[in-house]
Amino acid sequence: MTPRRIVILGGGSTGWMAAAAFTTGMPGAQVELVESEELGIIGVGEATFPSIRAFNRLLGIDEAEMLAATQGSFKLGIQFVDWRVKGEHYFHTFGDFGPLDGPMALWGQYHRVQARLGGQLGDHCLPTVMAREGRFRLPDTEGDAITARFDCAYHFDAVLYAGFLRRLAERRGARRIEGKVVDVARHPDGRVAYLKLADGREVAGDFFVDCSGFASVLLGKTLGVPFVDFSHWLPVDRAWAVPAERPEGTLTPYTRSTAQEAGWTWRIPLRERCGHGHVFASKFIDEDRAREQLLAQVDGKALAEPRLLRFTTGHRAQLWSHNVVGLGLAAGFLEPLESTAIFLVHNALGRLIPLLLQPGGATPDAAAAFSDQQVRQYRRIRDFIILHYCLTERRDSELWRYMAALELPESLAYKIHTWRETGVLVGYDDEGFDRTSWLAIFAGMGHWPKRASPWMQEVPEAMALQYLRQRREALASITAGMPDHDTFLRHAVARAAG
Structure with missing residues (x-):
């Protein structure tokens, strides 16, 4: 049966994303979110992935309004500094490198003539050039192929x-319950029946969404779902985070990750401040x-004492176990x-809601398939992160010596071997990152x-050089006509303010 009473445990961006999604996608359901101000939220995740724009559109969110309400800025990708060797950097941007296969594969022709052409592969990718110049415009879906x-x-x-989504979800019928969970009652078949709060209230539901953070109160503690540890491959287990004043100058439209001796530091520019952190x-x-090391990287006055987070x-x-799905850190x-x-x-959420809306509700097989898909996606993203190291x-x-000697997961080792030996970019099901993203890391790291490929030789070298130079010149011309990121944002936010 399709659940009519959905209880979300935990707020923050994860909990309120869920509440907004359920009230939008399942308007007949009763959605309640239980959170405690006493527990607080972590609230350090400030950089996103492009599909967040599609999620916001599905919720009917106006982009400019959201940016105005969240001190938001645009992100064209991530600049990686000192990752290959000290003193070098490259971009992983959300762009297009032209054809990936065949005689006119841009990356192949670039590598073939690189010594004569110079520069980086990223010079032929529009958002990389935009990021480097501090320029910005939105993708033009009705424009030419490059833009x-x-x-x-x-x-x-x-x-x-989170606050922006809370207001949206509450307007659509979600109800927030302030309270600390002290016990979880279960039905004889193992399903969760209700949450018991410290003041004695009981919050019952048909379906529960665990957004309780690292505590994983429902999925981990109550249902006993074990944790699969990736720390052998990804040994970082701490992060310092600190907000700082925004420095003078152009608001960069990209995140920066700088490799350190035992991890990496981040820099995330917002309109009024910068977020800094050190994962190690x-x-x-x-x-x-x-x-x-974190404070040495901060390029403005720190606005608070650094906060330490511990994780695995x-x-x-x-x-998804019984009638509980885990999201965010709880998963x-x-x-x-x-x-x-x-x-x-x-x-x-995009996979979950259609399953719950099926006639008769989601079956045990559907729940198992959902879990399998999500687990595969964690593994695929794990592999992509290991690739950088x-x-x-x-x-x-x-x-760095530990990572160099690491025995890689077989799924990753196969991808690297295939690329190295044949120039083929392998893609699996449930990837978090497409083949273009893998190419950006391989190329950026000089791998x-x-x-x-014999195919590349079918194109005369002079033609390849002309093709690449013309593309580079076209990108420089297009970028020169764009406003800088600051200017674009000011106009966008002004429109939202009315």
Whole structure:
């Protein structure tokens, strides 16, 4: 039976994303969200993935209004600094590198003539050039191929985004219940019956969504779903986070990740401030030194004392057990190197709601299939994150030596081997990142196939050079006509203000 009473445990961006999605996609359902101000929220995830724009559109959210309410800015990708070797950087942007296969595969012709052409593969990708120049415009779906084939995401204050979604969800009928859960009652068949609050109230439901963060109160503690640990492959287990004043100058439309001796630091620019953090492995550096390295990277005055978070990378073995689905940190955690936390939430909601709306409700087989899909996606994203570490040439600290000697998951090892030996970019089901993203990391880290495909030789070298130079010139011309990111945002926010 399709559930009529949906109870969400936990607020923050995850809980209120769920509430907004259920009140929009299942308007006849009673949606209640239980959260406690006493427990607070983590609220450090401020960078997103392009599909957040589609999620917001499905909710009927006006983009400019959301940006105005969340101190948001646009994100064209991530700049990776010092990841291959110290002193080098590259971009992973949400753009198009032209054909990926065949004689005119842009990457293949670029690699073939790189010594004569110079530059980086990213010079032939529009959002990379835009990011480098601090320019911005939205994708033009009705324009030419170059200006249509890219996407963007957001930087925003996650606490403000949660508040924005809360207002939307409550307007659509969601009810917030303030209270701390002290017990969980179950039916004889194992399903959750109700949540008991500290003041004695009971919150019953047909279906429960666990958004309780790392505590995983329902999925982990109550139902005993085990945790699958990824820390062998992703050993980072701590993060310092601190807000800082926004420095003078252009508001950069990208996140920055700078490799450190035992992890990496992030820089996320918002309109009024910057978010900074340091993700690190505590077995390779002590917390105080990691804190010092973070503060050394901050390019504005810190607005608070750094806050320390502790975590283990991995996921619950099942994401849907009985009548409980886990979302966000209650389901799993992958280090935020590629800003996938919010993506995993709205992607799960996009799969979950249609299953609940099936005639008669979701079957046990559907629940099992949902769990399998979500678990595969965690593994695919895990592999993509490991890729950034295992292609490095750095051996200057314990972490980088550990990652260089790591035995890779078979799924990742096969992808790397196939690319290296044949120049084929392998794609699996339930990928978080498409083949273009994999190419961006391979190219950025200087990891190319051993030999050129015979197909590439069908194109005269002079023609390949002309093709690449013309594309580079076209991108420079297009970018020069764009406003800078600051100007574009000011106009967008002004429109929202009316």
